[in-house]
Amino acid sequence: MATSAGTNTIASRDLRLESLTKEFATFTAVKSLDLVVPQGKFFALLGPSGCGKTTTLRMVAGLDTPTSGHIYLGDQEVTYDKPYKRPVNTVFQNYALFPHLDIFENVAFGLKRRGIKDIKKEVGDMLDLVELTSQSTKKPTQMSGGQQQRVALARALINRPEVLLLDEPLGALDLKLRRAMQIELKRIQTEVGLTFIHVTHDQEEAMTMADTIAVMNGGVIEQMGAPGELYDNPKTTFVANFLGQSNLLSGDIVGRDGQQVIATLQGTKVSVLADRAHADSGSGWIGIRPEKVMLAEVGGQIDAPGNRIEGGVISDVSFVGVSTQYLIRMPWGQELMAFEQNTGHRGLFSVGTRVDVSWRPEYAFLLDASQDATAGTTDADE
Numbered sequence: 001m002a003t004s005a006g007t008n009t010i011a012s013r014d015l016r017l018e019s020l021t022k023e024f025a026t027f028t029a030v031k032s033l034d035l036v037v038p039q040g041k042f043f044a045l046l047g048p049s050g051c052g053k054t055t056t057l058r059m060v061a062g063l064d065t066p067t068s069g070h071i072y073l074g075d076q077e078v079t080y081d082k083p084y085k086r087p088v089n090t091v092f093q094n095y096a097l098f099p100h101l102d103i104f105e106n107v108a109f110g111l112k113r114r115g116i117k118d119i120k121k122e123v124g125d126m127l128d129l130v131e132l133t134s135q136s137t138k139k140p141t142q143m144s145g146g147q148q149q150r151v152a153l154a155r156a157l158i159n160r161p162e163v164l165l166l167d168e169p170l171g172a173l174d175l176k177l178r179r180a181m182q183i184e185l186k187r188i189q190t191e192v193g194l195t196f197i198h199v200t201h202d203q204e205e206a207m208t209m210a211d212t213i214a215v216m217n218g219g220v221i222e223q224m225g226a227p228g229e230l231y232d233n234p235k236t237t238f239v240a241n242f243l244g245q246s247n248l249l250s251g252d253i254v255g256r257d258g259q260q261v262i263a264t265l266q267g268t269k270v271s272v273l274a275d276r277a278h279a280d281s282g283s284g285w286i287g288i289r290p291e292k293v294m295l296a297e298v299g300g301q302i303d304a305p306g307n308r309i310e311g312g313v314i315s316d317v318s319f320v321g322v323s324t325q326y327l328i329r330m331p332w333g334q335e336l337m338a339f340e341q342n343t344g345h346r347g348l349f350s351v352g353t354r355v356d357v358s359w360r361p362e363y364a365f366l367l368d369a370s371q372d373a374t375a376g377t378t379d380a381d382e
């Protein structure tokens, strides 16, 4: 292992990508990516199909050579190192266990290949970690998808990589198992303290598991941050729509007033906190998450100061048990979405009910109107 070259500015073994670019014949899959993944963190690379996630991972693993740019682990450059020379392991969606070997032997494989003799304790510890001790003599075909995925994880972790790359590792599992494995994976990562880079196009998965999410779109990173930060303060329409859902309302920006930016929305004055305003003049998209939209019957009381918009009519009601999803047609023709918890404090609204809508100004955000309001929605993906 390389020792520090003397600067203390780089934390010991952070993974750093610098201007990393991958061009295929006629197509640039990854465009000058700059990224730091702090050592020991759970990092998620989130984005729609084809945005360059796998290509990025393959370059980190050494399976693809970058067209240009650099990859560092701490201050050691690994850009052109052979895959087996890098302290990096990958777990793929199709976990490809050795079918003729039992679980113990599958997990032991990496140790044996390196000529390590005394493997019993280490394999035992690893099977403990993934909670498969009692299954060690089974063959892969005798196990469930989730169990096989845990074997694949153990098989990668036993090589003690510094960085574990996970490319849609839960993609083949059904929803319930997927949710359980998300919690499991997070637990294992916390326990072993390695750097995990988890690639997914499932935004919920990224939010549940990651310390930091990088939202990728068309070969570039649109925004990066803690899940709550990205969710509450998206900087682009793509992030606002891809990570959860957003109502984007066309408004005209009036200007800044202290810590707030004031805009008019169909004649109503609304405000947005300055640090959530990513446009400061002209027209803008005023963004509000559906669960932050509050409803009341016309003229009724709403527990939110300011930003009340009148004249809505319920146009659709979907009851989903814990909550109800409403569409509200506004006087200017746009439909807003609102999620309401079914606390039972009043009955559901029915289609045709006239309502007012409101939200707490501190939850709104403001985006540049030159961006496509449907970027990152499922419609735009088709």
Ligand SMILES: Nc1ncnc2c1ncn2[C@@H]1O[C@H](COP(=O)(O)OP(=O)(O)OP(=O)(O)O)[C@@H](O)[C@H]1O
Binding pocket: 024, 025, 027, 028, 029, 047, 048, 049, 050, 051, 052, 053, 054, 055, 056, 201
């Ligand atoms: N070997 C290749 N030759 C040409 N183009 C490629 C090659 N590999 C990938 N691409 C293209 O690069 C783009 C990024 O592909 P990549 O596999 O990184 O996407 P992804 O984000 O992992 O998508 P998914 O979620 O579907 O797995 C795609 O448009 C793909 O068609």
Ligand SMILES: [Mg+2]
Binding pocket: 053, 054, 055
């Ligand atoms: Mg992929």
